[in-house]
Amino acid sequence: MLNPKDLLLYLCTDRVLALGRPIAAAVEEAVTGGVTMVQLREKEASSREFYEIALALRALTCRLHVPLVIDDRLDIALAVGAEGLHIGQSDLPLPAARQLAGKNMFIGVSASTVEEALEAERNGADYLGVGAVYPTRSKADAGEAVGLDRLAAICAVVKIPVVGIGGVNGDNAGAVIKAGAVGIAAISGILSQSDIKEAARELRTIINKVR
């Protein structure tokens, strides 16, 4: 089960954007700084490599008491016993994933329009990742920026919690929360900073202040 508070500061991993630092060490820094949930994204790894990194992160996130979410790969999520699965619009359809995931795994869905958000909610998504809120280079496939107005429109029509993702940093995180998001998700805003722990801490302080 997903606790909406786990969405406050959601770290999505990216090996390239971590500037060569090992993912496990980077995740530990980030969680120590205030990250509340971790998503493992491995778009280029083989299944074996993805599985092994996921197993290692699973042990780490258990120890750190934050949920682990696997991007796209339901088989990896099931194999390592991850708490959550995140699917985008080009991943497995939510109803198919839901049927295999069982009742204990929560599922988040990426949405960039009101229609996608409503469809995901109707199909049983546990949370939405809405973005890219601002232009970003972290995700090559993120498309045109959604903007704060559409983020607010989505937050207004769905009952499930929303996190804003894409180009979110210390300067605009407050605005994302004020638009109705429960939390923010970050990749480079945390992983590409020289001091990962401090970057997470700053973002978390802003979120706590605005909420």
Next chain:
Amino acid sequence: MLNPKDLLLYLCTDRVLALGRPIAAAVEEAVTGGVTMVQLREKEASSREFYEIALALRALTCRLHVPLVIDDRLDIALAVGAEGLHIGQSDLPLPAARQLAGKNMFIGVSASTVEEALEAERNGADYLGVGAVYPTRSKADAGEAVGLDRLAAICAVVKIPVVGIGGVNGDNAGAVIKAGAVGIAAISGILSQSDIKEAARELRTIINKVR
């Protein structure tokens, strides 16, 4: 459950090697010509696209009464109800896959050494794909050719059925069977031929004659 006779002539798909012909139409031609089992390989597709192609092939292979095997992606195999999963040495470890696949799904494993073959058998593989028997350009990651002698050595030490894959064509299919393989697997030997049905028929005739 896998019937060893399903391994006689095993088609592995590859969209590039099908020379632009739609996969479903190519598979139907191949099965009509004598292919006994079909593996869907989609190394570049998004999960959604892979799922949709797998769903379409699942309907087709049901109608044609041949088992469908999904390469690598256990989640896709489960989602479409495929009969089998095939995993390579860089895919999910067999014990993890076995635990999630349930009792009804058979699992084949790629092996290119006696050690890999014995380990896969010990871990519960239902069949082995051994290769590349001959040099091939169909699989970029196939590595150095295994050769007939090592194929024969593997067939001699394992009890589970073996198919020879990699560079197998009408000229050498007989030798692969004589080395102890139950059947052969082909990609370009069928899919890249101008008459797919005829290519399958010729291979099947050779296999039937030698067995």
